[in-house]
Amino acid sequence: MTILIRNGTVVSSTGATLMDVLVDGETIAALYAPGASASQGIVADREIDATAKFVIPGGIDVHTHMEMPFGGTMSADTFETGTRAAAWGGTTTIIDFATHHTGERVQDVLAQWHAKADGNCAIDYGFHQIIGGVDDDALKAMDELVAHEGVTSFKLFMAYPGVFYSDDGQILKAMQKAADIGATIMMHAENGIAIDVLAAQCISRGETDPVYHGLSRPSVLEGEATHRACVLAGVAGNVPLYIVHMSASEALEAVAAARHTGANVFAETCPQYLYLTLEETLAKPGFEGAKWVCSPPVRTGHAHHQADLWKGLRTNELAVVSTDHCPFCFKEQKEIGVGNFSKIPNGMGSVEHRMDLIYQGVAAGQLSLNRWVEVCSVTPARMFGLYPKKGAIAPGSDADIVIYDPSASHTLSVETHHMAIDYSAWEGVTVPGKAATVISRGQIIVDDDQYLGRKGHGRFQKRGLSQYLS
Ligand SMILES: [Zn+2]
Helix, strand or coil: CCEEEEEEECCCCCEEEEEEEEEEECCEEECCCCCHHHHHHCCCCCCEECCCEEEEEEEEEEEEEEEECCCECCCCCHHHHCCCCCCCCEEEEEEEECCCCCCCHHHCCCCCCHHCCCCCCEEEEEEEEEEECCCCHHHHHHHHHHHHCCCCEEEECCCCCCCECCCHHHHHHHHHHHHHHCCCEEECCCCCHHHHHHHHHHHHCCCCCCCCHHHHHCHHHHHHHHHCCCHHHHHHEEEEEEEECCHHHHHHHHHHHHCCCCCEEEECCCHHCCCCHCCCCCCCCCCCCHCCCCCCCCCCCCHHHHHHHHHHHHHHCCCCCCCEEECCCCCCCHHHHHHCCCCCCCCCCCCCCHHHHHHHHCCCCCCCHHHHHHHHHHHHHHHHCCCCCCCHHHHHCCCCEEEEEEEEEEEECCCCCCCCCCCCCCCCCCEEEEEEEEEEEEEEEEEEEEEECCCCCCCECCCCCCCCCC
């Protein structure tokens, strides 16, 4: 099947140009100057008029947790529901985390994640490998995953002692291995040892409401851990280090300082840290704040975290916006933590809304149109070895295309979203812009408020090494 997208504005990280885009089968076949496809008599099975719309490479969300066990329950979106919701919002690739705990065999965990995703995804997907406890077997597994499995990034935790935590020696060993084989280390950078002490002290004082989740994880402990991760990455020979879900000014400063020395240190943030404050969410009366419990926590609006994160996005100290999509229903899942905030499953659902929420930054003058495409699609592809198959509107690239209507607007709500959760962390937020048509490898999967995709269309993507190193 061929598709001709006429009269749209093709937006890349470097420009915005009126062009026609011809899709043939699963890939982009050609780009034409305005009018050239008509004068050359190009016809297609399907033509789409994209006048006054943006034509952008499909969104790539490099941080999701579908069907992830956590604290005795499981994140509520399956690969089927989560990738369908992503498609609705203009995301055409996710990279999810195969989640290893201390004592498990890494290869077995990766096989489990393949089994969960295989045949169920609406869009393409890849995996990062979490290493929850570095030992000799895990280090050997890193070789195998990079060489044979197309899994080239490994996430470690400085938080969650006893569950995912690695100490500095374990982190250094994994970084040395990664440096050896060209892999990227991703880091959850919060000082979890200190946080667990503060959390236990809160509970013992009877401070059990959701707000204490935020208050027991101060931003300086994210800054300290981020700095330590940057130092260890330097000791390990300038291994590529990618700080996940950055929320705090102190952490941004640590990354900026490392980058100014020329280190291969990168970072992402997520919409919740750009828009939500502790006072407006976690601090709501009663247990309602549990809806916004995630780690790191959303930060106080009395400091300048949000302004700094937006600035970091503009200056490339923050290279990517992902979601850390990890949804839990309020009923029965978040409620596990009634009377003890430390038992509340961590995470919220945003995979459907990332493109719109960050486009809101464009509409508000926080970010340029090109930078929106860069942080949501182009850099994620380059950072994690998918470019230019993904992240580009160019001949030969996969036809993952979003036709985005900047004049549309819609209101986010549990009533209308497609994620498998019983509330929206974004309830009532009206965003400018909307994905009008979403194409995944040449298949139209969303068009004019209709879902046309199917589970099993999405394919596993073997990834190469990072293409984003200095
Ligand atoms: Zn995460």
